[in-house]
Amino acid sequence: MVRVRDWSGLAKEVLGGRPISREEALAILHSSDEELLEVLQAAFLIRSTYYGKKVKLNMIINAKSGLCPEDCGYCSQSIDSKAPVSKYPLLSKETILKGASEAIRRKAGTYCIVASGRRPTDNEIDQVVGAVEEIRATTDLKICCCLGFLDEKHATKLAVAGVHRYNHNLNTSREQYPKITSTHTYEDREDTVMQVKQAGISPCSGAIFGMGESDLEAVDIAFSLKELDVDSIPCNFLHAIEGTLLAGRKELNPRQCLRLLAMMRFVNPTKEIRISGGREVNLRSLQPLGLYAANSIFVGDYLTTEGQEPTEDWGMIEDLGFEIENCAL
Template identity: 65%
Template sequence: MANWLVLAEQVLGGHELTDEEALAILDCPDEELLLLLQGAYRIRSAYYGNKVKLNMIINAKSGLCPENCGYCSQSAVSTAPVKTYKMVDKETLLRGAEEAHRLRIGTYCIVASGRGPSDKEIDTVVSAVKEIKERFGLKVCACLGILKPEQAARLKEAGVDRYNHNINTSKQHHPNITTSHTYDDRVRTVETVKEAGLSPCSGVIIGMKETKRDVVDMARSLRALDADSIPVNFLHAIDGTPLAGTNELNPRYCLKVLALFRYMNPTKEIRIAGGREVNLRSLQPLGLYAANSIFVGDYLTTAGQEKSADYQMLEDLGFEIEFAPVPQAGVVS
C-alpha cells in the first residue's frame, strides 16, 4: 500500500512527482482511493483551505468553427445539431455578468468558438469588459482561441484578468485529436498571454483515448507552463463528433486524475470542468477534496446540473464560496 499522506507532505515540501509516482496515482487501487484523496486534500487545504471558486461560462459565439477538433460539437467536422451564431453584442455579455454577480460567481468566462478572434470581436469584448469591471467588479476570463500579441495587450488593458487556452491533451496524442492546428500553436498562445501580463489558464480533456502516460505528460506540461488555473474536463462524447460513443471513464478514475493534477500542481487552481456531471456522477462531491474550483451552470453546448444542486453540494461539504468582487458605487448587490 502506498503512503499517500507521506507523498502529500513531500509535495508540500517542494517535491515534484516522478513519472513512477504519477502513474501510481492513476493506478491507485480503488480500496486506497479515500487515502489518496486525503493526501490530495492535505495539499489543497494548505493553499486554499475549504474555499471553492465558482466560474460561469457565457457562450459568446457558437459553432461556425473551421477547426477539426474531434471532441467538439462546434467544429467543421461535427454534425451535432448545435446553435450557431456570431459574436453576441455587448448588452448580452453585460446581462451574463449581472447574472454571474447575482449567483456569487467569482470568475465570468467569455468563450467564443473559432480559430481566433477578429479585431471586431476583440472590440466587443473590450467594450463589455470595461463596463463589467465598473459595474460588477467581476474577475473576467476570456477564451477566444489563438491570440495575437496585440490582441492580448488590448484585453489586458481593458481589464481582462485571465485567458484560457487549453492544451487539451499531450503533445504526442494531439495529432489524433486535431490536425488543423498544432500542440505548439496552443502552447504559443499561452506564452503570448503570459507575456501580455494576463493570468494563464490552460487545461485538459480526459477520456479521448489517451494513455495514462499521456495524462501524466499533460499534468507535467501544465506545471512547466506555470498555468495559474487548470480546468480538468472529462469527455462528454457528443453524437455527430469524431469521438462520439467514446466511453472510457468511470467516476473512480476521474477522482484519481483530479488527485494527480493536485499532487503535480499543488499551488494551482484545479477546476472540475466539462463532463463533471456525466462522468463523476454521484461522486462529484469527492472531487472537491482535490479540486478547489467548479463551473456552475451550463457549458458551451451541453447542460450542467441545476445550479441549486451545486450550491447544496458545497453547503453539504462545509465548503465556503470564494467571492470577492468589489462593485463600484451605484451598484446594488
C-alpha cells in the same frame, strides 16, 4: 512500477517542496479502489494548505457558437461536427453584460466569455473589450476570456481592458494531439499560452481526459502544464456528444476521474484545479469527492451541454462544509 504505500506521507513531502516524479504521478492513476479515499485525503492535505475549504465558482457565456473552421474531434462546434448546436456570431455587448449579471446571481466570482473560432477578428476583440471595460467598472467580477489563438496585439488589448485570465487548453498530450485535431498543432496552443503570459494576463490551460490517451500521456499533460506554469487548470472529462468524431467514446468511470484530479493536484500543488466540462456525466454521484482535490468548478451550463442547477452546486458545497470563494454578491 513505483508503488506508494503512504499517500499522506507523499503529500507532506510535496508540501515540503519536493516535486513528485512522473512515476509517482502514474502510481496515483494506478492506485486501487481500496486506496482511493487515502489518495483523496492526501490530495486534500495539499489542497487545504493552499485553498482551505473554499470553492471558486466560474460561469461561462457561449458568446459565439458554431461557425468554427477547426476540426477538433471532441467539439460539437467543429467544422466536422454534425451535432445540432446553435450557430450565431458574437453576441452584442448588451447581451454579454446581462450574462455578467447572471454570473453574479449564480454566486460566481469569475465570468468566462467564450467564443468559437480559430482566432478573433479585430472587431470581435474591440466588442469584447468594450463589454469587459463596462463589467470591470460596475462589478467585482473577475473576467476570463477564451477566444481562440491570440497574437501580441490582441493579448495586449485584452490586458489593458482588465481581463484577469485567458483560457487556452492544451487538451491532450503532444503525442496524442494529431489524433484529435489536424487544423492546428500542439505548438500553436503553447504559443497562445505564452502570448497571454507575456501580456501580463493570468494563463489558464487544461486538459480533456477520456480521448484515448494512455495513463502515461495523462501524466505528460499534467507535467506539461506544470512546465508552462499556468495559474488555473481546467480538468474536463470527455462528454462524447452525438455528431462529433468522438461520439460513443466512454473510457472513464467516476473513480478514475477522481484519481486524475488527485494526480493533477499532486503535480501542480499550488494551482487552481477546476472540475470542468463533463463533471456531471462522468463523476455522477461522486462529484462532491472531486472537491477534495480540486478547488474550483463551473456553475450552470457549459458551452453546448447542460450543467446541473446552481442550487445543486451551492448545496453540494454546503454539505461538504466548504464555502464559496469571492462571491460577487
